[in-house]
Amino acid sequence: MTEDINQDDLAGYEDLLLALPEDCRGTVRTAMGRPGTPYHGKEHLGRMWRLHREVFQGDGDLEMALLIAYHDIVYDPQAPKKQNEEQSTGVFLRAAPNLGLTHQQTQHITAAILASADHIGVGMRTVRPMMNRWGSWFLDLDLEPLASPYFDRNTERLREEYSHLSPEKFNAGRKAFLGTFLAADCIFRTDMARVRQWEQKARENISKELA
Numbered sequence: 001m002t003e004d005i006n007q008d009d010l011a012g013y014e015d016l017l018l019a020l021p022e023d024c025r026g027t028v029r030t031a032m033g034r035p036g037t038p039y040h041g042k043e044h045l046g047r048m049w050r051l052h053r054e055v056f057q058g059d060g061d062l063e064m065a066l067l068i069a070y071h072d073i074v075y076d077p078q079a080p081k082k083q084n085e086e087q088s089t090g091v092f093l094r095a096a097p098n099l100g101l102t103h104q105q106t107q108h109i110t111a112a113i114l115a116s117a118d119h120i121g122v123g124m125r126t127v128r129p130m131m132n133r134w135g136s137w138f139l140d141l142d143l144e145p146l147a148s149p150y151f152d153r154n155t156e157r158l159r160e161e162y163s164h165l166s167p168e169k170f171n172a173g174r175k176a177f178l179g180t181f182l183a184a185d186c187i188f189r190t191d192m193a194r195v196r197q198w199e200q201k202a203r204e205n206i207s208k209e210l211a
Contacts, residue, residue: 004153005043012046012053019049019065021099027091031073039157040075048141055192060134063105066092067138071113077161085117108132116142120184129190140193146181147201155209178206 013032017025032042048068056064074087089110096106112135115123119139129136145154155174162170181187181202188198 006047006150009043009046009050012048012050013042014046015053016045016049016065016068019061020069021062023098024066024069024095027095028069028073034075036161037072037075037077038160039154040072040161044072044145045069048138048144051141051144052137060137062099062101063109063134064138066099066101067109067112067134068141070095070109071116071138071142078164082114082117085114089113108135111135112138115139119143120181120187124189127189136189137192140188140190140198143187143202144193144198146187146205147196147198148205151205151209175210178210182206182210 017028020028032045034041045068049065052060052064052068070088070092072084072088073091075084079087092109092113093106096109101109111132112127115127115135116139119142123139127135127139145151148154158174159170162173165173186199187202188194193199
């Protein structure tokens, strides 16, 4: 198992918990204490929250905190495609009536979590910056690891999560997954991602791995 822990991202996770409505914190903390998901865990959530706060410094915090906290609240590496996102959405919707959200906010969060199953397919068609500002930014944050200097470490952690697959099956799936992004017109959708050059960095990381 990879041992290199990013303490800043773990601190970001604790800050995320504090930004959530109090009734949600225990649910999220319990879910993120699960074994077997070294990538889809605390550091991923904490990094997303840190990057959001660096850019917006308070704007959109409730919607973004809920999006980040709930999007992987159910994660089983062996689940069928889209099941994790659908079940995570269900957990969020059961909590939503007590969170003080508007109907539109609930719809936007639901759409973005579901779109995280297919960022550049359904996601690009259904979650757009002009219609769902925070959902679009959330989806870009969720893909930021493709542009990250921790790209190789993230791949190792994903391999741990999918240890039930043979090396051949994992490598073939990873190649197909990354190839889809490389072939897309764009990976990221927001101005915030573009000015940070995430598109260029992601394509460089993906091209290097596929080579």
